[in-house]
Amino acid sequence: MRYKAGLETRDRILESTRAQIAELGLEGTTIKTICEDAGVLPGSFYNLFDSKEQAILTAVRVAIDAVDPDPDHAGTDTLDDLINAYIRFVDEQGDLARVYIRIAVAAGRSSPELKGRVLRHHEGRVKRFSDALLRERPDLSQEEADNRAEALVSALNGVTLHRTIDTEFDVGHFARILKRVATG
Amino acid sequence: MRYKAGLETRDRILESTRAQIAELGLEGTTIKTICEDAGVLPGSFYNLFDSKEQAILTAVRVAIDAVDPDPDHAGTDTLDDLINAYIRFVDEQGDLARVYIRIAVAAGRSSPELKGRVLRHHEGRVKRFSDALLRERPDLSQEEADNRAEALVSALNGVTLHRTIDTEFDVGHFARILKRVATG
Protein backbone atom coordinates (compact mmCIF):
# COMPACT_ATOMS: atom_id res chain seq x y z
CA MET A 1 0.00 0.00 0.00
CA ARG A 2 2.51 2.58 -1.08
CA TYR A 3 0.97 3.67 -4.35
CA LYS A 4 -1.92 6.04 -4.76
CA ALA A 5 -4.06 3.37 -6.37
CA GLY A 6 -3.78 1.18 -3.28
CA LEU A 7 -4.81 3.96 -0.93
CA GLU A 8 -7.81 4.83 -3.05
CA THR A 9 -8.92 1.22 -3.20
CA ARG A 10 -8.50 0.98 0.53
CA ASP A 11 -10.72 3.99 1.09
CA ARG A 12 -13.31 2.64 -1.30
CA ILE A 13 -13.38 -0.67 0.53
CA LEU A 14 -13.75 1.03 3.90
CA GLU A 15 -16.59 3.19 2.70
CA SER A 16 -18.33 0.19 1.17
CA THR A 17 -17.88 -1.71 4.39
CA ARG A 18 -19.42 1.11 6.39
CA ALA A 19 -22.33 1.43 3.96
CA GLN A 20 -22.94 -2.32 3.92
CA ILE A 21 -23.06 -2.47 7.69
CA ALA A 22 -25.49 0.43 7.82
CA GLU A 23 -27.66 -1.10 5.14
CA LEU A 24 -27.52 -4.82 5.76
CA GLY A 25 -26.19 -5.22 9.27
CA LEU A 26 -23.20 -7.25 10.23
CA GLU A 27 -24.65 -10.57 9.08
CA GLY A 28 -25.48 -9.23 5.66
CA THR A 29 -22.04 -7.80 5.16
CA THR A 30 -19.85 -10.32 3.37
CA ILE A 31 -16.59 -10.11 1.50
CA LYS A 32 -18.61 -10.70 -1.62
CA THR A 33 -20.98 -7.79 -1.11
CA ILE A 34 -18.21 -5.47 0.03
CA CYS A 35 -16.13 -6.29 -3.03
CA GLU A 36 -19.04 -5.91 -5.40
CA ASP A 37 -19.98 -2.58 -3.89
CA ALA A 38 -16.42 -1.32 -4.00
CA GLY A 39 -15.83 -2.64 -7.51
CA VAL A 40 -12.94 -4.78 -6.39
CA LEU A 41 -12.14 -8.45 -6.47
CA PRO A 42 -11.36 -10.58 -3.42
CA GLY A 43 -7.71 -10.71 -4.38
CA SER A 44 -7.46 -6.96 -4.05
CA PHE A 45 -9.32 -6.97 -0.80
CA TYR A 46 -6.91 -9.41 0.75
CA ASN A 47 -3.98 -7.54 -0.64
CA LEU A 48 -5.03 -4.57 1.51
CA PHE A 49 -6.66 -6.16 4.54
CA ASP A 50 -5.67 -9.21 6.51
CA SER A 51 -9.23 -10.25 7.18
CA LYS A 52 -12.84 -9.23 7.05
CA GLU A 53 -12.69 -8.53 10.76
CA GLN A 54 -9.86 -6.07 10.31
CA ALA A 55 -11.73 -4.15 7.63
CA ILE A 56 -14.84 -3.90 9.79
CA LEU A 57 -12.92 -2.79 12.85
CA THR A 58 -11.15 -0.14 10.80
CA ALA A 59 -14.39 1.09 9.26
CA VAL A 60 -16.04 1.42 12.66
CA ARG A 61 -13.00 3.17 14.03
CA VAL A 62 -13.01 5.69 11.20
CA ALA A 63 -16.70 6.43 11.81
CA ILE A 64 -16.13 7.00 15.52
CA ASP A 65 -13.17 9.27 14.89
CA ALA A 66 -15.26 11.26 12.44
CA VAL A 67 -17.47 12.61 15.25
CA ASP A 68 -14.63 13.27 17.68
CA PRO A 69 -15.02 16.79 19.10
CA ASP A 70 -11.29 17.03 19.81
CA PRO A 71 -9.48 14.86 17.28
CA ASP A 72 -6.07 16.14 18.31
CA HIS A 73 -6.67 15.32 21.97
CA ALA A 74 -5.72 18.82 23.00
CA GLY A 75 -7.86 18.49 26.10
CA THR A 76 -10.28 21.19 25.00
CA ASP A 77 -13.49 19.17 24.91
CA THR A 78 -16.17 19.67 27.53
CA LEU A 79 -18.34 16.97 29.02
CA ASP A 80 -21.18 18.23 26.88
CA ASP A 81 -19.03 17.99 23.77
CA LEU A 82 -18.18 14.40 24.55
CA ILE A 83 -21.73 13.42 25.34
CA ASN A 84 -23.06 15.19 22.27
CA ALA A 85 -20.50 13.46 20.07
CA TYR A 86 -21.59 10.17 21.55
CA ILE A 87 -25.26 10.91 20.92
CA ARG A 88 -24.54 12.07 17.42
CA PHE A 89 -22.71 8.89 16.61
CA VAL A 90 -25.53 6.77 17.99
CA ASP A 91 -28.21 8.81 16.24
CA GLU A 92 -26.56 9.20 12.88
CA GLN A 93 -24.76 5.89 12.65
CA GLY A 94 -27.12 3.65 14.56
CA ASP A 95 -26.03 0.51 12.82
CA LEU A 96 -22.37 1.22 13.36
CA ALA A 97 -23.11 1.78 17.04
CA ARG A 98 -24.77 -1.60 17.05
CA VAL A 99 -21.74 -3.17 15.46
CA TYR A 100 -19.44 -1.37 17.86
CA ILE A 101 -21.28 -2.94 20.76
CA ARG A 102 -21.25 -6.33 19.12
CA ILE A 103 -17.54 -6.08 18.61
CA ALA A 104 -17.04 -5.03 22.20
CA VAL A 105 -19.13 -7.89 23.51
CA ALA A 106 -17.55 -10.45 21.25
CA ALA A 107 -14.11 -9.14 22.15
CA GLY A 108 -14.30 -10.66 25.60
CA ARG A 109 -14.25 -14.10 24.04
CA SER A 110 -11.90 -13.51 21.18
CA SER A 111 -8.23 -12.82 20.68
CA PRO A 112 -6.32 -10.92 23.36
CA GLU A 113 -5.32 -8.38 20.71
CA LEU A 114 -8.89 -7.41 19.95
CA LYS A 115 -9.76 -7.48 23.61
CA GLY A 116 -6.85 -5.19 24.44
CA ARG A 117 -7.74 -2.87 21.63
CA VAL A 118 -11.33 -2.52 22.77
CA LEU A 119 -10.27 -2.07 26.39
CA ARG A 120 -7.75 0.61 25.52
CA HIS A 121 -10.34 2.43 23.49
CA HIS A 122 -12.75 2.29 26.38
CA GLU A 123 -10.16 3.45 28.86
CA GLY A 124 -9.14 6.32 26.63
CA ARG A 125 -12.74 7.39 26.42
CA VAL A 126 -13.25 7.17 30.18
CA LYS A 127 -10.10 9.23 30.72
CA ARG A 128 -11.36 11.99 28.46
CA PHE A 129 -14.69 12.00 30.24
CA SER A 130 -12.92 12.09 33.57
CA ASP A 131 -10.66 14.97 32.52
CA ALA A 132 -13.58 16.95 31.18
CA LEU A 133 -15.53 16.31 34.35
CA LEU A 134 -12.61 17.54 36.47
CA ARG A 135 -12.39 20.69 34.39
CA GLU A 136 -16.04 21.29 35.16
CA ARG A 137 -15.88 20.21 38.77
CA PRO A 138 -12.31 20.87 39.98
CA ASP A 139 -13.41 20.16 43.53
CA LEU A 140 -13.78 16.43 42.84
CA SER A 141 -10.98 14.06 43.71
CA GLN A 142 -9.30 12.22 40.86
CA GLU A 143 -10.73 8.94 42.06
CA GLU A 144 -14.24 10.27 42.36
CA ALA A 145 -14.02 11.75 38.87
CA ASP A 146 -12.72 8.47 37.46
CA ASN A 147 -15.50 6.55 39.13
CA ARG A 148 -18.17 8.87 37.86
CA ALA A 149 -16.71 8.88 34.37
CA GLU A 150 -16.61 5.11 34.29
CA ALA A 151 -20.21 4.90 35.46
CA LEU A 152 -21.27 7.56 32.99
CA VAL A 153 -19.64 5.91 29.99
CA SER A 154 -21.05 2.52 30.95
CA ALA A 155 -24.48 4.01 31.39
CA LEU A 156 -24.23 5.70 27.99
CA ASN A 157 -23.27 2.37 26.49
CA GLY A 158 -26.28 0.80 28.15
CA VAL A 159 -28.54 3.49 26.78
CA THR A 160 -27.05 2.92 23.36
CA LEU A 161 -27.63 -0.78 23.72
CA HIS A 162 -31.26 -0.15 24.41
CA ARG A 163 -31.52 2.25 21.54
CA THR A 164 -30.36 -0.47 19.17
CA ILE A 165 -33.52 -2.40 20.07
CA ASP A 166 -35.99 0.41 20.48
CA THR A 167 -35.35 3.03 17.84
CA GLU A 168 -37.98 5.27 19.44
CA PHE A 169 -35.88 5.46 22.55
CA ASP A 170 -34.75 9.01 23.25
CA VAL A 171 -31.03 8.66 23.83
CA GLY A 172 -30.55 12.40 24.26
CA HIS A 173 -33.11 12.61 27.04
CA PHE A 174 -31.45 9.92 29.12
CA ALA A 175 -27.99 11.13 28.29
CA ARG A 176 -28.89 14.49 29.80
CA ILE A 177 -30.21 12.82 32.93
CA LEU A 178 -27.01 10.85 33.23
CA LYS A 179 -24.93 13.95 32.74
CA ARG A 180 -26.80 15.77 35.48
CA VAL A 181 -26.19 12.84 37.77
CA ALA A 182 -22.50 12.72 36.96
CA THR A 183 -21.88 16.43 37.53
CA GLY A 184 -24.40 16.97 40.32
CA MET B 1 -43.43 -33.56 23.24
CA ARG B 2 -46.15 -35.26 25.16
CA TYR B 3 -44.21 -38.23 26.47
CA LYS B 4 -41.80 -38.24 29.38
CA ALA B 5 -38.90 -39.17 27.12
CA GLY B 6 -39.38 -36.04 25.04
CA LEU B 7 -39.39 -33.75 28.04
CA GLU B 8 -36.24 -35.32 29.41
CA THR B 9 -34.48 -34.98 26.09
CA ARG B 10 -35.58 -31.37 25.90
CA ASP B 11 -34.14 -30.65 29.32
CA ARG B 12 -30.91 -32.39 28.42
CA ILE B 13 -30.59 -30.33 25.25
CA LEU B 14 -31.24 -27.08 27.09
CA GLU B 15 -28.68 -27.89 29.75
CA SER B 16 -26.12 -28.84 27.10
CA THR B 17 -26.85 -25.63 25.27
CA ARG B 18 -26.29 -23.58 28.41
CA ALA B 19 -23.08 -25.44 29.22
CA GLN B 20 -21.78 -25.09 25.67
CA ILE B 21 -22.38 -21.36 25.67
CA ALA B 22 -20.63 -20.98 29.00
CA GLU B 23 -17.71 -23.08 27.85
CA LEU B 24 -17.27 -22.21 24.21
CA GLY B 25 -19.18 -19.01 23.69
CA LEU B 26 -21.86 -18.50 21.10
CA GLU B 27 -19.58 -19.10 18.12
CA GLY B 28 -18.34 -22.40 19.49
CA THR B 29 -21.84 -23.64 20.16
CA THR B 30 -23.11 -25.62 17.20
CA ILE B 31 -25.90 -28.09 16.69
CA LYS B 32 -23.24 -30.71 16.41
CA THR B 33 -21.60 -29.99 19.76
CA ILE B 34 -24.93 -29.56 21.52
CA CYS B 35 -26.18 -32.88 20.18
CA GLU B 36 -22.97 -34.69 21.06
CA ASP B 37 -23.00 -33.28 24.56
CA ALA B 38 -26.65 -34.15 25.07
CA GLY B 39 -26.29 -37.61 23.54
CA VAL B 40 -28.86 -36.89 20.89
CA LEU B 41 -28.90 -36.84 17.13
CA PRO B 42 -29.84 -33.83 15.00
CA GLY B 43 -33.15 -35.39 14.09
CA SER B 44 -34.19 -35.46 17.72
CA PHE B 45 -33.02 -31.92 18.24
CA TYR B 46 -35.21 -30.69 15.40
CA ASN B 47 -38.09 -32.75 16.61
CA LEU B 48 -38.08 -30.68 19.80
CA PHE B 49 -36.84 -27.28 18.68
CA ASP B 50 -37.60 -25.32 15.57
CA SER B 51 -34.12 -23.89 15.27
CA LYS B 52 -30.81 -23.41 16.99
CA GLU B 53 -31.83 -19.87 17.79
CA GLN B 54 -34.93 -21.02 19.61
CA ALA B 55 -32.94 -23.43 21.76
CA ILE B 56 -30.44 -20.75 22.70
CA LEU B 57 -33.11 -18.20 23.53
CA THR B 58 -34.90 -20.74 25.67
CA ALA B 59 -31.72 -21.73 27.48
CA VAL B 60 -30.89 -18.10 28.27
CA ARG B 61 -34.41 -17.46 29.43
CA VAL B 62 -34.30 -20.43 31.78
CA ALA B 63 -31.03 -19.19 33.26
CA ILE B 64 -32.43 -15.71 33.84
CA ASP B 65 -35.57 -17.06 35.45
CA ALA B 66 -33.44 -19.21 37.72
CA VAL B 67 -32.13 -16.15 39.59
CA ASP B 68 -35.48 -14.36 39.76
CA PRO B 69 -36.07 -13.17 43.33
CA ASP B 70 -39.83 -13.21 42.83
CA PRO B 71 -40.65 -15.86 40.26
CA ASP B 72 -44.39 -15.61 40.87
CA HIS B 73 -44.40 -11.86 40.31
CA ALA B 74 -46.19 -11.29 43.59
CA GLY B 75 -44.67 -7.82 43.80
CA THR B 76 -42.63 -8.64 46.88
CA ASP B 77 -39.16 -7.95 45.53
CA THR B 78 -37.21 -4.92 46.65
CA LEU B 79 -34.91 -2.85 44.50
CA ASP B 80 -31.98 -4.50 46.23
CA ASP B 81 -33.37 -7.92 45.43
CA LEU B 82 -33.68 -7.05 41.78
CA ILE B 83 -30.22 -5.53 41.57
CA ASN B 84 -28.67 -8.42 43.45
CA ALA B 85 -30.35 -10.92 41.17
CA TYR B 86 -28.97 -9.01 38.22
CA ILE B 87 -25.47 -8.99 39.65
CA ARG B 88 -25.67 -12.65 40.53
CA PHE B 89 -26.69 -13.53 37.01
CA VAL B 90 -23.84 -11.51 35.55
CA ASP B 91 -21.29 -12.85 38.01
CA GLU B 92 -22.28 -16.48 37.95
CA GLN B 93 -23.35 -16.80 34.33
CA GLY B 94 -21.05 -14.30 32.71
CA ASP B 95 -21.16 -15.98 29.34
CA LEU B 96 -24.90 -16.20 29.32
CA ALA B 97 -25.05 -12.51 30.14
CA ARG B 98 -22.81 -11.92 27.17
CA VAL B 99 -25.12 -13.93 24.96
CA TYR B 100 -28.15 -12.14 26.36
CA ILE B 101 -26.66 -8.84 25.31
CA ARG B 102 -25.71 -10.19 21.92
CA ILE B 103 -29.24 -11.41 21.39
CA ALA B 104 -30.63 -8.06 22.45
CA VAL B 105 -28.32 -6.17 20.12
CA ALA B 106 -28.93 -8.50 17.22
CA ALA B 107 -32.67 -8.36 17.85
CA GLY B 108 -32.88 -4.84 16.50
CA ARG B 109 -31.96 -6.16 13.08
CA SER B 110 -33.77 -9.46 13.11
CA SER B 111 -37.33 -10.70 13.00
CA PRO B 112 -40.06 -8.58 14.58
CA GLU B 113 -40.96 -11.55 16.77
CA LEU B 114 -37.57 -11.66 18.40
CA LYS B 115 -37.46 -7.92 18.65
CA GLY B 116 -40.85 -7.83 20.32
CA ARG B 117 -39.85 -10.59 22.68
CA VAL B 118 -36.71 -8.79 23.77
CA LEU B 119 -38.54 -5.49 24.14
CA ARG B 120 -41.30 -7.02 26.23
CA HIS B 121 -38.75 -8.64 28.45
CA HIS B 122 -36.97 -5.35 28.90
CA GLU B 123 -40.19 -3.49 29.61
CA GLY B 124 -41.26 -6.10 32.14
CA ARG B 125 -37.95 -5.70 33.89
CA VAL B 126 -38.19 -1.90 33.92
CA LYS B 127 -41.71 -2.14 35.32
CA ARG B 128 -40.56 -4.34 38.18
CA PHE B 129 -37.72 -1.94 38.93
CA SER B 130 -40.12 0.97 38.81
CA ASP B 131 -42.61 -0.72 41.13
CA ALA B 132 -39.91 -1.63 43.60
CA LEU B 133 -38.57 1.91 43.49
CA LEU B 134 -42.03 3.30 44.19
CA ARG B 135 -42.42 0.99 47.15
CA GLU B 136 -39.17 2.38 48.51
CA ARG B 137 -39.87 5.99 47.57
CA PRO B 138 -43.66 6.43 47.54
CA ASP B 139 -43.16 10.17 47.21
CA LEU B 140 -41.96 9.87 43.60
CA SER B 141 -44.36 10.36 40.75
CA GLN B 142 -45.08 7.42 38.49
CA GLU B 143 -43.32 9.11 35.63
CA GLU B 144 -40.26 9.97 37.64
CA ALA B 145 -40.04 6.39 38.89
CA ASP B 146 -40.39 5.03 35.37
CA ASN B 147 -37.70 7.34 34.12
CA ARG B 148 -35.31 6.42 36.87
CA ALA B 149 -36.02 2.73 36.44
CA GLU B 150 -35.40 2.93 32.72
CA ALA B 151 -32.13 4.75 33.28
CA LEU B 152 -31.10 2.34 36.02
CA VAL B 153 -31.76 -0.78 33.97
CA SER B 154 -29.97 0.68 30.97
CA ALA B 155 -27.02 1.65 33.12
CA LEU B 156 -26.91 -1.85 34.60
CA ASN B 157 -26.90 -3.25 31.09
CA GLY B 158 -24.03 -0.94 30.22
CA VAL B 159 -22.09 -2.05 33.24
CA THR B 160 -22.73 -5.65 32.26
CA LEU B 161 -21.57 -4.90 28.78
CA HIS B 162 -18.32 -3.59 30.13
CA ARG B 163 -17.96 -6.54 32.45
CA THR B 164 -18.09 -8.87 29.46
CA ILE B 165 -14.91 -7.24 28.23
CA ASP B 166 -13.10 -6.59 31.49
CA THR B 167 -13.70 -9.50 33.82
CA GLU B 168 -11.90 -7.64 36.63
CA PHE B 169 -14.58 -4.98 36.51
CA ASP B 170 -16.48 -4.79 39.78
CA VAL B 171 -20.09 -4.87 38.71
CA GLY B 172 -21.35 -4.84 42.28
CA HIS B 173 -19.49 -1.65 43.09
CA PHE B 174 -20.98 0.30 40.22
CA ALA B 175 -24.38 -1.27 40.68
CA ARG B 176 -24.43 0.11 44.22
CA ILE B 177 -23.48 3.56 42.96
CA LEU B 178 -26.27 3.40 40.41
CA LYS B 179 -28.75 2.28 43.01
CA ARG B 180 -27.85 5.18 45.27
CA VAL B 181 -28.35 7.54 42.37
CA ALA B 182 -31.72 6.05 41.48
CA THR B 183 -33.12 6.19 45.00
CA GLY B 184 -31.39 9.35 46.19
Added chain:
DNA sequence: ATACTATTTGAGTATGTACTCTAATTTGAG
Protein backbone atom coordinates in the same frame (compact mmCIF):
# COMPACT_ATOMS: atom_id res chain seq x y z
C1' DA C 1 -53.17 -56.39 22.88
C1' DT C 2 -53.89 -52.72 19.54
C1' DA C 3 -53.24 -48.83 17.23
C1' DC C 4 -51.90 -44.40 17.00
C1' DT C 5 -48.58 -41.02 17.90
C1' DA C 6 -44.23 -39.36 19.84
C1' DT C 7 -39.59 -40.03 19.53
C1' DT C 8 -35.22 -41.39 17.62
C1' DT C 9 -32.13 -42.71 14.03
C1' DG C 10 -28.27 -41.14 11.14
C1' DA C 11 -26.80 -40.47 6.82
C1' DG C 12 -27.32 -36.85 3.70
C1' DT C 13 -28.17 -32.09 1.51
C1' DA C 14 -27.85 -27.50 0.30
C1' DT C 15 -25.70 -23.54 0.96
C1' DG C 16 -22.70 -20.02 1.93
C1' DT C 17 -18.50 -18.40 3.68
C1' DA C 18 -13.85 -16.43 4.26
C1' DC C 19 -9.93 -16.81 2.10
C1' DT C 20 -5.89 -18.41 -1.42
C1' DC C 21 -2.95 -18.53 -5.41
C1' DT C 22 -0.73 -17.61 -9.65
C1' DA C 23 -0.37 -14.92 -13.34
C1' DA C 24 -1.08 -10.48 -15.54
C1' DT C 25 -0.89 -5.56 -15.23
C1' DT C 26 0.19 -1.08 -13.47
C1' DT C 27 2.90 2.16 -10.88
C1' DG C 28 6.54 5.41 -10.06
C1' DA C 29 11.37 6.06 -8.11
C1' DG C 30 16.02 6.53 -9.75
Added chain:
DNA sequence: CTCAAATTAGAGTACATACTCAAATAGTAT
Protein backbone atom coordinates in the same frame (compact mmCIF):
# COMPACT_ATOMS: atom_id res chain seq x y z
C1' DC D 1 13.37 4.25 -19.55
C1' DT D 2 13.66 0.47 -16.66
C1' DC D 3 12.59 -2.63 -13.50
C1' DA D 4 11.33 -4.11 -8.96
C1' DA D 5 7.52 -3.79 -6.27
C1' DA D 6 2.64 -2.85 -5.69
C1' DT D 7 -1.69 -3.82 -7.29
C1' DT D 8 -5.37 -6.39 -9.58
C1' DA D 9 -7.60 -10.29 -11.80
C1' DG D 10 -10.65 -14.04 -11.00
C1' DA D 11 -11.36 -18.69 -10.79
C1' DG D 12 -11.05 -21.94 -7.27
C1' DT D 13 -10.62 -24.26 -2.51
C1' DA D 14 -11.64 -25.94 1.78
C1' DC D 15 -14.66 -26.21 5.11
C1' DA D 16 -18.29 -25.75 8.21
C1' DT D 17 -22.91 -25.07 9.09
C1' DA D 18 -27.91 -25.42 10.01
C1' DC D 19 -31.21 -28.27 8.80
C1' DT D 20 -34.06 -32.43 6.42
C1' DC D 21 -36.29 -36.84 5.73
C1' DA D 22 -37.93 -41.49 5.43
C1' DA D 23 -37.73 -45.29 8.04
C1' DA D 24 -37.37 -47.70 12.59
C1' DT D 25 -38.63 -47.82 17.37
C1' DA D 26 -40.68 -46.83 21.78
C1' DG D 27 -44.51 -45.08 24.64
C1' DT D 28 -49.20 -44.88 26.19
C1' DA D 29 -54.25 -44.38 26.14
C1' DT D 30 -57.99 -47.36 25.43
